[in-house]
Amino acid sequence: MKTCDVDFAIVFPPTRYTLDNDLLTTEQRQFYEENGFLVIKNLVSHKDIDEFREVFEKVCKKELTAPGMVVMRDVAIAKSEYVPDQKAITKVQDFQELPGLFRYCSLPQILKYVECFIGPNIMSMHTMLINKPPDAGKKTSRHPMHQDLHYFPFRPADRIVCAWTAMERIDRSNGCLVVLPGTHKGELKQHDYPEWEGGVNKMYHGVRDYDPNIPRVHLTMEKGDTVFFHPILIHGSGMNKTAGFRKAISCHYASSDCDYIDVKGTTQENIEKEVIELALKRYGLESEIALKDAWMAKGRVVQGERNNL
């Protein structure tokens, strides 16, 4: 005799990377389970994106600033003569105190998806606006293949997700995201600076070795398209061969039910050391206690309640 349980098991294979929800179709849910990423077309309006772009331009012109925000130039530009041009900026990080950009992290249509992956208590932990410059000829505009979890001292990984929105059409010509589907099922790997002749941006660590036989998937995205991806998914981005600055905005979210971990004795020790050195140089912060405090200070509740993080 056939039982209900048997039918159920056939229709719904076990899920680990997504939670029960009313938003994702069965196909979308299975796609994320299998591949570790999911692209949602046209999720952010052009009007919102144009606003974020205007705010970013004001940041470049130093008409706007905010506590904690990091403005970073491309290594090729930083190491050449200093050009005081807004176009020299490759990335703005930690804009949680700048409402005009942070609004991105609270967009309800994004949070609805985020909840499917990490549950209802949602914190933004890391924010970026990436302005990939035209490559100066040394391929430094590339971002090496990496796993974002390398940078995060909290777990479990399955309750962390990144939302990354294209602020214009992004394809192989201007350096789109490149992902290795299914690698989210693996472990966090050892990361180091890649041995690139032309140099590499500060803290752009890459996976030391990954299976070169795993097919790369280049994500071509239109303005407003948003990809959600797991922090163990191996990904990177190619060189920008165009004359324009390729823009994307992103937020890493974690469930506030996650816990901080001590990365001592793990592969994450090398990045922790760099971050501590930087924190010391910048803010005079010293211990790893201070490092955890820094994450606690930049994390923001965007939905639900704040528990552990």
Ligand SMILES: CCCCCCCCCCCCCCCCC(=O)SCCNC(=O)CCNC(=O)[C@H](O)C(C)(C)COP(=O)(O)OP(=O)(O)OC[C@H]1O[C@@H](n2cnc3c(N)ncnc32)[C@H](O)[C@@H]1OP(=O)(O)O
């Ligand atoms: C404290 C809380 C936790 C913070 C966590 C931060 C870690 C990142 C977490 C990321 C998690 C997200 C998930 C994955 C993300 C992957 C990444 O993108 S990781 C890369 C993130 N990068 C950074 O966080 C770097 C932040 N930027 C900086 O610290 C600074 O901008 C700087 C690169 C140190 C430059 O400092 P600045 O003072 O602005 O610049 P100068 O005074 O002109 O230069 C000083 C010195 O640094 C050289 N330099 C400048 N820019 C670069 C560059 N892009 N790359 C390498 N080196 C650079 C410059 O040439 C000077 O060197 P010199 O030898 O002294 O001449």
Ligand SMILES: Nc1ncnc2c1ncn2[C@@H]1O[C@H](COP(=O)(O)OP(=O)(O)OP(=O)(O)O)[C@@H](O)[C@H]1O
């Ligand atoms: N020779 C390489 N060594 C290590 N990583 C690389 C190398 N070439 C590309 N990558 C990385 O692989 C990812 C995708 O690069 P990809 O080859 O798709 O782009 P590209 O080389 O910039 O452009 P394209 O191959 O389309 O001409 C990026 O993360 C990039 O940093």
Ligand SMILES: O=C(O)CCC(=O)C(=O)O
């Ligand atoms: O090139 C990009 O926009 C993505 C970079 C990236 O993966 C990151 O900053 O973690």
Ligand SMILES: [Fe+2]
């Ligand atoms: Fe990344």
Ligand SMILES: [Mg+2]
């Ligand atoms: Mg290539």
